[in-house]
Amino acid sequence: MHKLENHTILLACHAGSKIGLGHLSRISVAAQHLKPLGYEMHLLLQSDQHISQAFPDYLTVQQIDFEQNISETILKQVTRLNCRLVIFDFHYHSTPDTFATLLKALHVQLVKTIAIDALAEYIELLTMLYTPSFQVNPTLSAWQQEKCQFGWDAFLLKVSAETLVEKTYSLLILTGGADTTNLGKEWLITLDRLLPENLTFHWVQGPFATAPTKPENTQREIHIHRNLPNLAKLMNTVTFAVTLYGISFYELLYYGVPCVVFSPYGNKDEQELNEISKQQLALVAKNEIDATTQLQRLISSKTLSQCLAINAQKRLAGANGDKLRHCVSTLLEAK
Incomplete structure (x- = not known):
């Protein structure tokens, strides 16, 4: 035109x-x-x-x-x-x-x-x-x-029309562009300690965030992504995601990625997160500690992850x- x-x-x-x-x-x-x-x-x-x-x-x-x-x-x-x-x-x-x-x-x-x-x-x-x-x-x-x-x-939503059928057994971790609550200080170490050892981690470091502290002596495959040119492609390859509440969360729902989501900003997003939980679009956590527990629950249940994925894609199809x-x-x- x-x-x-x-x-x-x-x-x-x-x-x-x-x-x-x-x-x-x-x-x-x-x-x-x-x-x-x-x-x-x-x-x-x-x-x-x-x-x-x-x-x-x-x-x-x-x-x-x-x-x-x-x-x-x-x-x-x-x-x-x-x-x-x-x-x-x-x-x-x-x-x-x-x-x-x-x-x-x-x-x-x-x-x-x-x-x-x-x-x-x-x-x-x-x-x-x-x-x-x-x-x-x-x-x-x-x-x-x-x-x-x-x-x-x-x-x-910043989404691609193409989706990948092949998935790797992996977890995407999104803490925001600036990681204003400093989740990178200890959380990656906690996730490494409590989640299955064969689960690959993809931590996306925002442009204004500091690099996360990596666990010592781990056998896990961990990727720290900075200045990532195509987050959509990565979203399509992972099996699970844990993320702060925000636009990237809805992009993950659009792709049908089973998610754990939480807001580190008090009760600012409480009403929206309650509805997300009610409609069974994702698992909602109170904080990063609870998010780790919810991830354990999500990863251990194929039925739960499939249910969340189907519900999410149906709900976001018109976005x-x-x-x-x-x-x-x-x-x-x-x-």
Whole structure:
């Protein structure tokens, strides 16, 4: 499809050593899903570190640091690019104090606005709140919820169309882009001590995380992956996974990988995890200690692992980007 000169989509997000790469990964997936619409797309990335990863040629990228005013930068870009839509994926702690003023200014200029996930407190000023979750924000009123898009088909997953039939007897361990709770300090040693010796470990070290402490005198095959170019391929080869709650968890569900999942951030994700457990999509743990126990249970039961895999793939089958494309197309075509 040819580029549509009258419309440009500006995507804005946060990343960094204390934030990780989750917001960047998700908005990059959003751009990938929107590419078939044919609009010009520009990404404004605010981070405390230079992000050196390669970006696709359909996405023009500008990086700024947290000392720069992102609201002013967005307004300048909107004017320069003839932008008609801004999509935000901000970390809630890093959202600028001027964000409400920015949204009002964009509204005056007839620029549509979509926020992904967080920023629900700005719902009155946003055109749409797109929640890549199976449930709507419970703090919103019925009227406010009408401005929201959510559901099992609303997830923004970085998945491949191809899946591998051959699996190796292995465990994938995901602790996030920054491992903010320092799971790498001792957990790999614990997993090595308590899980079957012939189970290969794949520990993915996030770009802002330190390397995990490896067990001494182990006979186990352990791979530490850093700057992994294709996590999807690895997801398709493993038999089991243990992961923090986040977008990668849902990608694992999409592929039908039996998972143990937990959140190290208190009760922040409790409601979602309760539903995951209720629908038997994964085993939910309280922390890494409980996760180790749940892994022992999962690995020892073929029936349980098969049940989780089947349930997960059925539930996530519709998370293919169609909903986001439809939402954006409808907004930009509206008079």
